[in-house]
Amino acid sequence: MYIVMLGAPGSGKGTTAKILAKKTNLPHISTGDMFREQIKKDTELGKLANSYISKGQLVPDEVTIHIVEDRLTWEDAQNGVILDGFPRTLEQAKALDEILEKQAKKVDIVPELIISDDVIIDRILHRATCSNKECGAIYNTKFKPPKVEGICDICGSALVTRTDDNRETIQNRLEVYRNNSKDLISYYQEKGILVSIEPEDPTAENASEQVVNKILEIIKRK
Ligand code: ADP
Numbered sequence: 001m002y003i004v005m006l007g008a009p010g011s012g013k014g015t016t017a018k019i020l021a022k023k024t025n026l027p028h029i030s031t032g033d034m035f036r037e038q039i040k041k042d043t044e045l046g047k048l049a050n051s052y053i054s055k056g057q058l059v060p061d062e063v064t065i066h067i068v069e070d071r072l073t074w075e076d077a078q079n080g081v082i083l084d085g086f087p088r089t090l091e092q093a094k095a096l097d098e099i100l101e102k103q104a105k106k107v108d109i110v111p112e113l114i115i116s117d118d119v120i121i122d123r124i125l126h127r128a129t130c131s132n133k134e135c136g137a138i139y140n141t142k143f144k145p146p147k148v149e150g151i152c153d154i155c156g157s158a159l160v161t162r163t164d165d166n167r168e169t170i171q172n173r174l175e176v177y178r179n180n181s182k183d184l185i186s187y188y189q190e191k192g193i194l195v196s197i198e199p200e201d202p203t204a205e206n207a208s209e210q211v212v213n214k215i216l217e218i219i220k221r222k
């Protein structure tokens, strides 16, 4: 099962993808996480990616497509993956289809999370992520705070705020998403694999679990 998660920055796409990955036993592939890892290691790729990410711009397609193509050759990706943050442009979507086609595979389902801008901005400004890469739990200091401030409930590591989570980049990231997602959404709509999902209460603590359950129901029906 090859799943592409769509949703604006802060829509809960990452949290949903992580839970879904655990429940389906498929690897969670987040291009944003992959770039942040490279930035942390201060590699050439990291430096290049950071020059775009820090401005809220997209990393060029060639670079992004290449790292995903490579990741999809891994053993754990052969029965399916949950893609989070990729594809983000029509070019990337077409490239993904070509990559999968070569292996006689295809994208099976594209859940799109729908949330209002107000909720998104509020979420991003209060987002805190566990610094332990193995864990990566995501908190919201307003809606879903950790039990102890600044500490991950699950593994006890320090929580960090992403440097691109600030008011200046959010507006730009939302705009970039809106501009690119139109094409992506119609692309997957035409293929008949897009499903729009709107959480009943996006501010509920278990909003992401609710969304995951909806996605699992749709997968079962397929
Ligand atoms: P968010 O969805 O909250 O913006 P991500 O972690 O998915 O966060 O991405 C962070 C940044 O990494 C993006 O703003 C963009 O600069 C870069 N990035 C991630 N995925 C892609 C992609 N598929 N194509 C181009 N740039 C990407």
Ligand code: ZN
Binding pocket: 130, 131, 132, 135, 136, 137, 152, 153, 154, 155, 156, 157
């Ligand atoms: Zn943790």
